Amino acid sequence: MEFGKPARSGYLPLLMDTLVRVTDLSRRFGSQQALSDVNLCLDRGEVLGLLGPNGAGKTTCLRILSGMLAPSRGRIEIQGIDLARKPLQAKRHLGYLPERPPLHPELRVDEYLTFCARIHRLPSRRIPESVAEAKRRCGLENSGQRLIAKLSKGFRQRLGIAQAILHRPKLLILDEPTEGLDPFQMRELRALIRSLAEECGVILSSHLLGEVQAVCDRAVIMHQGRVRFDARLQPSSQCSQWRIRLTPTSDAGVLVTLPHVLSSEAIGGDRYLVELDELGTAADLSRGIVMAGLGLLELLPEHSDLERVFFDLIGVEDRT
Numbered sequence: 642m643e644f645g646k647p648a649r650s651g652y653l654p655l656l657m658d659t660l661v662r663v664t665d666l667s668r669r670f671g672s673q674q675a676l677s678d679v680n681l682c683l684d685r686g687e688v689l690g691l692l693g694p695n696g697a698g699k700t701t702c703l704r705i706l707s708g709m710l711a712p713s714r715g716r717i718e719i720q721g722i723d724l725a726r727k728p729l730q731a732k733r734h735l736g737y738l739p740e741r742p743p744l745h746p747e748l749r750v751d752e753y754l755t756f757c758a759r760i761h762r763l764p765s766r767r768i769p770e771s772v773a774e775a776k777r778r779c780g781l782e783n784s785g786q787r788l789i790a791k792l793s794k795g796f797r798q799r800l801g802i803a804q805a806i807l808h809r810p811k812l813l814i815l816d817e818p819t820e821g822l823d824p825f826q827m828r829e830l831r832a833l834i835r836s837l838a839e840e841c842g843v844i845l846s847s848h849l850l851g852e853v854q855a856v857c858d859r860a861v862i863m864h865q866g867r868v869r870f871d872a873r874l875q876p877s878s879q880c881s882q883w884r885i886r887l888t889p890t891s892d893a894g895v896l897v898t899l900p901h902v903l904s905s906e907a908i909g910g911d912r913y914l915v916e917l918d919e920l921g922t923a924a925d926l927s928r929g930i931v932m933a934g935l936g937l938l939e940l941l942p943e944h945s946d947l948e949r950v951f952f953d954l955i956g957v958e959d960r961t
């Protein structure tokens with residue numbers, strides 16, 4: 642795990658798999674320092690989540706990455722192409738869903754996507770096929786004739802993503818893609834993002850720790866314009882530490898005798914942190930607990946480093 646500030650020495654070697662490299666990125670708005678010395682790398686096929694409280698600098702970072710805003714300082718390479726020096730060439734590889742996608746409510750889905758395909762400079766003969774493919778990937782096959790004004794928020798987000806992938810970019814940038822969606826729409830959109838990641842790298846921003854844990858391979862936490870944490874996330878299926886809550890009458894001493902359990906630590910409020918050996922799974926643990934006659938109220942994967950940093954930062958934010 643790479644904790645704290647990532648390497649700043651400027652030049653990490655550009656590996657074959659590196660899709661995006663951001664070096665010492667800074668941006669000021671008048672006297673406001675929105676971003677300071679941000680360094681990031683994204684590999685092909687990776688989903689990177691930018692997490693952080695309000696005003697952390699996530700949107701500014703994504704706007705600069707998408708070429709919508711110039712940095713005050715720093716360098717961005719997409720597929721090895723310098724975004725500042727060769728913007729058209731670099732932008733061909735990226736698709737962007739802004740925080741508020743510029744949808745035109747009076748247009749129908751097909752009309753809007755055709756319009757966007759022209760903006761992406763797709764050749765006219767390829768437009769119908771590209772529109773159909775983007776709709777298929779975003780689950781909009783049957784929505785071509787629907788007015789955008791009549792779409793639900795979830796479908797509008799799908800359409801925003803469809804416009805961003807029309808030209809089959811290598812990099813997809815999504816600013817708060819699930820903001821304002823209900824839990825069902827959120828789940829669908831997360832599944833869509835994961836499926837898109839099979840073909841391109843994705844950088845998304847979110848306020849939600851759970852969202853980043855559910856969708857992303859890597860989390861970067863920003864606070865006051867700086868990167869404070871940058872680490873690969875462990876899939877919960879490979880998690881070795883589990884946070885459990887037992888009914889108050891349960892004899893927690895039994896936990897360490899269960900199969901695959903290496904240790905158990907009380908963390909307050911009938912909660913315990915249980916560490917499993919490398920073969921142990923959540924299913925083994927819950928089965929063991931139930932078979933031992935203990936009452937299991939909660940079982941959650943422990944992502945302690947990420948959670949600790951995130952809530953420390955949110956805590957700072959709340960007090961200011």
Ligand SMILES: Nc1ncnc2c1ncn2[C@@H]1O[C@H](COP(=O)(O)OP(=O)(O)OP(=O)(O)O)[C@@H](O)[C@H]1O
Pocket residue numbers: 670673674675693694695696697698699700701702848
């Ligand atoms: N156009 C602008 N002019 C002046 N200040 C700006 C501008 N855009 C952003 N800022 C400031 O830069 C800082 C970072 O803002 P940014 O929108 O990037 O944060 P964020 O992490 O995306 O926040 P949120 O989650 O609320 O969208 C904030 O202090 C914000 O007020």
